[in-house]
Amino acid sequence: MVIGRASAWLLTAAGVFNIVIWPRFAKAIVDDDRAWAGEAWASAPTGFFWVHAVLIVTAMTFGVIVLVIGLRAHRSLRVSS
Structure with missing residues (x-):
């Protein structure tokens, strides 16, 4: 399967977003009565x-x-270029 450059960036951004946002949500849940x-x-x-x-x-x-x-897609795009 070939993932294009735009899709690789989208996957990477989505992954980073989830890793950044969910711990903050976890703190909010723990602090909730x-x-x-x-x-x-x-x-x-x-x-x-x-x-x-x-x-x-x-x-x-x-x-x-x-x-x-996403990161693997970036790496494969760099190697094939």
């Missing part, structure tokens, strides 16, 4: 916390995969 049954980090996490934790881990995983594909 709905994430904990009582005091933050001193009580059990709620379903709200776990659902968002799965969402964040999945999105970050896909972000890394997309970033790797």
Whole structure:
């Protein structure tokens, strides 16, 4: 499969975006009162916390995969030029 230069840049940008944005969202979830049954980090996490934790881990995983594909496409374009 051949990925063009514009697609390689788009994949790289999408991967970087996901890696930059989702940790900030994770901090917001941890700081949210709905994430904990009582005091933050001193009580059990709620379903709200776990659902968002799965969402964040999945999105970050896909972000890394997309970033790797974009970087490999850049490398293959450089080698073939």
